[in-house]
Amino acid sequence: MWDGDRGRWFMANAEGHKLGFYTSSDLTSWQHVGHFERTDLGLLECPDIFRMTADDGTRHWVLATSANGKSRGLPATYAYWTGAFDGSSFTPDHPEPEWLDHGFDFYGAVTYPDHTASGAENDSLRHAIGWANFWDYPHNTPTLATDRYNGDDMIVRDLRLKHANGSYYLASAPTAALEKYARRSHQLGDVPVTDVLDLDVTAPAYDLTCELVWDPAAPPANAGFEICRAPGGGRHVAAGLYLRGPFAYVNRRPTINPTGGESRTPIDPSTGRLSIRILVDHTSVEMFLGDGRVVHSHRVFPLESDNHIRLYAHEGAAIFRNLTIREIA
Template sequence: MRPEYHFSVPDNWKNDPQRPIFVDGEYHYYYLYNADYLAGGIGTSWRRATTLDHVSFVDHGVAIEKFTNANGDCWSGSLVIDAENTAGFGRGAVIALVTQAAVDQVPEGRQAQYLWYSTDGGRSFQPGGDDPVLADPDIPDFRDPKVIWDGSRERWFMALAEGRRLGFYASPDLATWTRVGEFARDDLGLLECPDIFEMTADDGSSQWVLGVSANAKHRGMPATYAYWTGAFDGSGFVPDALEPRWLDWGFDFYGAVTYPHHETSGEEDASLRHAIGWANFWDYPHNTPTLVTDRYNGDDMIVRDLRLVRERDGYALASTPTAALTQYTTRLHRLGDLEVDGDLDLDIHAPAYDLSCEIEWDADADCRNSDIGFEVCRAGGGSRFVAAGLDMSGPCAYLDRTLTVNPTRGRTQAPLDTSAGRVAIRLLVDRTSVELFVGNGRSAQSHRVFPLAGDAGIRLFARGATAVFREVTIRELSVPTAD
């Protein structure tokens, strides 16, 4: 059941992605890894993989070992390249700020931030001392440092998850940190894995974005990556709007991180970022048949290309599957325009593919009770499938894994603008996931699913209305295993 084109851990366990860095012409991706998971062991290390195109990854093993000292195992954090040797480990040293929790100090563990450094381009790390660079102020949640260089003030800046708030800190050297502000929310559950960056929007303006993994299920909203655009002054962040936007409206896009795109010259493209998210959630982290079939537990959703777009009510991140994905097409089906009134089963069965089209309907007709979309991962008799579609009664775009094998049954939905009478669709299907992108990435939904062997049918449907699925294209995909 290992996915054909999504990132998966070689063995045992993975959870949180760590923000990739660009070193010597390639992206270094780190993630939390437990080599003792199948044997019942605990603790996470940082494992490293590299990629040139955000699709094909080469594994390089553990870069930061767990339980190296008495400070505990390594949790989430972030890496930076210390170009000016502010920390004293040499120009170009890779510095990791990592949360460790010394469980022997207090019963529940004492979370603090520690510095690790690498002088070999991020291949291996050593602790920069046994003492924390930012000690626990006696609160239960104090973790996930996200560090950036604040060029306007010539200093480092850190956003840190502190329960229902983010703490903001500044430092000249990555080792001494001063609290300078905070961002608090009491309606999004526990805040984790913060993110902050500046980006050039499609109108040419420069905007700041603050992101966080949040859980708003109690409000009928997602538990994924929430974000705000707004003003950042080095100490505080003032959002443009009270309510966050969501990078994903599905069940399984947690602990996500974003990272800048680099040209071949190494220069950053301020108008393009990438995002990668864990294909799981803490409500059911160990519920996966891959433990039996492939002896591992841990996939990521596809890396996304992010662009900041100006909309009527402010700025929003549009996300699409990363551009290089189409280079891994193994078989191409161009089906043209298909008019559907009822159900249409395609004569294509595949376990892993990228389906794209534009769905068009009569915007002047009464379509308020219509349902238009796809059944994928479909069993021969139709008793199992994942539904992805447009519910005009909402109106909303939805992804529904109720009728297939999955961690929990259920349906998610995202707002949908139906005024144009048409919308672009991308639907990524792999052995352990389905991802729906609507309106050129204006909304996305990601679900962890586990179709049974042979559940690979594809059905188009238009119920309550006639729809045209224009330029239907299906790319079967596979990424060769790296040597």
């Protein structure tokens, strides 16, 4: 990147368990000036460093890298730190990283700047694109056998830096450009559910939004969605909230998938509500929670007929408020 504060180029280079820092005046001769090292996050890949203006008007540096925290019960996706950068070294605000995704398939991600209509860089918004795969199964996904297809990217995200409780984090949203591809909208309103409810809407690719609402004094045990559901049940991906955990989850075990598995992130049942946005495509499910600080991205491989949707609220009731499903062309 161009370091405008110091009038030189800066490079972060992946070097095993560390990111090497280098500077140059001509993009040809480089000088090593420092590094950022972590020995507890596996091999570090695809380093990323940028500065953003947060929602409170302050400016902050972000250092990021694709990392593997599975040995510590952490994700293996895009890890990042906010902090201070002096042109040679980076000092994180907190030792532990934040994660842009808590699913199994948002690896090798990179970001790039947003620009205004005049061409000026808009540092309050940035875009990210991540690999919809992981090194555990790059050569053995089901579509390799059916049509020699293995791999794409998750939807491009719009990133904004937000402030809460004395710290800063990146909030993700599907890129606003996705609006151009909305084909048909199903406005289902407020949908109360006790036990299960099968929707009449079927589609292979869609953008689902709602606010899931429950009584904090008597929450259901489990509430959410069966998506990519087979016509007669059985195969599906479960995405929702286990309020007795309490955690949010995406579970791809009940469908065709590379390795099985369920991703989980903590939630607070006492709030009685949580905004949920789920993007479903032919081979992927992405669930955005709240303002997008937490996202679960997964590769899945439903059959062509597995395009049904079921709502559920087990051992209690929930309201799927302002439930909207927009089919995507």
